Amino acid sequence: MNPAMRSLWAAVALLLAWRLDELAEACSCSPVHPQQAFCNADIVIRAKVVGKKEVNAGNDIYGNPIKRIQYDIKQIKMFKGPDQGIEIIFTAPSSAVCGVSLEPNGKKEYLITGKGEGNKKMHVTLCDFIEPWDSVTATQKKSLSQRYEMGCECKITRCPSIPCSINAPNECLWTDWVVEKSITGRQASHYACIKRSDGSCAWYRGEAPPKKEFLEIEDP
Structure with missing residues (x-):
């Protein structure tokens, strides 16, 4: 290989190494529901x-x-x-x-x-x-005071693509991405995943505290 080609390949290698370092330093985060962020x-x-x-x-x-x-x-x-x-x-x-x-x-x-x-x-x-x-939505503001904490023992499982499902009763399936193509959709903005009296978890919507009937297995 002649000197000019060697210099060219050296420059390309240097550029690639710099780019890889840059990518390695780039910030990368997995999307989380506001309740998960709180917990x-x-x-x-x-x-x-x-x-x-x-x-x-x-x-x-x-x-x-x-x-x-x-x-x-x-x-x-x-x-x-x-x-x-x-x-x-x-x-x-x-x-x-x-x-x-x-x-x-x-x-x-x-x-x-x-x-x-x-x-x-x-x-x-x-x-x-x-x-x-x-x-911050009205529901999120209310949830900061009590409701998110009620669900910290629950697991919110993000659905990145169909099909998806939960594997345990203490999970809530977060479907905003597949339904609305957004991680700030309806469930993130207006729902909390609440633990009920039997240990299962379910989505709850509303600004008021969950009713006793919901905690005792009422469908959300």
Whole structure:
């Protein structure tokens, strides 16, 4: 192979290696129902973001500084979490590594789920459920106070394509994707998967708490 061809192939190999590294670093998340996000999270709050800055989070194994974005927040309500309120949220510096972008002007309210870091701090990624409060449905808002927690022992199984089914009584089949081609469809927006008195789980719709009859095996 002549020198020109060797140089060309070297350049192609370098480009491919760079692209593979880029893909390996890209953020990838499996869709989750809002109830799953609530149950998986350490902390669930309603808050405004009032400040933003880049901070140093130590060094990697090569001695290079690790950067994070720090959001200073004003917590409005805590739905799940420690007795102490949250004052600071950390996230990665870019969406490629699952960093979350929030408006720091103190005007927009958010529903935020994430992991606790102690001392009034938490960490969030693009895989957490984070929505402008105005986009959260009335049913979802009501479910944050009690109903989602009632279903944390249930399993919500996503149906990516037909056919699909559940394998155990404690599962609810999430069909928004196949029915509406959306992960923010009817079940995500208006339903919770609730555990009933016999240990089975079923979808429940409504803003009021589930009736005693539903918990004692009434069809949803």
